[in-house]
């Protein structure tokens with residue numbers, strides 16, 4: 001019998017580390033599966049998804065730019081995917097497409113288990129209010145920080161993201177605020193960069209004075225795209241961390257959804273860092 005089939009769909013997808021990560025998870029947990037990458041033409045996502053399910057695919061990770069379409073195409077959507085209005089993990093079951101979003105739990109897991117920082121009671125600054133920020137805000141609130149400030153170049157977008165999460169924040173006693181990038185008051189225990197400013201070569205869009213001494217400064221990107229932010233964090237005495245751990249942890253959560261087994265994310269992260277350093 002051929003192994004169970006999974007894939008990652010995106011555009012671009014050539015440099016995706018997901019096949020490597022899921023292959024290691026499978027080896028370490030004794031699961032038999034085959035995980036491939038599929039580059040999807042813009043406008044061709046829905047067709048590719050249905051074709052993959054017809055082929056016998058059991059599940060699919062979704063990356064840029066199809067996460068919103070993935071949530072919209074699903075026949076059942078988890079609460080966290082609904083909040084994010086985006087999905088990165090799909091499962092095909094009895095003709096249904098089940099959508100989930102593991103990005104936020106991946107981030108929280110990497111901060112708490114990887115960086116060893118408990119988010120409960122902390123003051124968080126989330127920079128950006130696009131798709132990446134929307135994908136993580138719900139799970140950040142569920143980690144019970146004292147406050148989350150969403151700071152964005154376009155204040156309206158921060159406002160609407162905050163409004164979507166206001167009820168959840170109230171339920172969990174978390175103060176949730178929207179702000180523009182100027183005049184941020186006070187310091188933060190954790191500053192998370194979910195903006196794409198570095199991709200365009202722009203400087204870090206908030207001042208170093210937002211960082212509390214010894215704060216964790218987290219960029220959700222990794223590789224060269226994260227470098228400017230990590231250098232900035234280091235220069236301001238913060239603890240810099242890139243998003244590679246989030247990548248592995250969101251994959252671990254997807255693997256758990258598909259296979260019912262939690263793989264050792266931190267072990268695979270250490271291996272991946274070693275591979276990437278070669």
Ligand code: ATR
Pocket residue numbers: 127128129130131132133152153154157194195196197198200202205
């Ligand atoms: P993604 O899916 O990566 O989040 P997106 O939805 O296009 O992409 O969102 C990009 C985010 O980065 C937005 O919050 C954007 O700010 P605006 O809402 O004001 O556009 C932010 N961003 C991009 N370039 C930026 C820059 N040079 N300075 C500050 N913020 C920037």
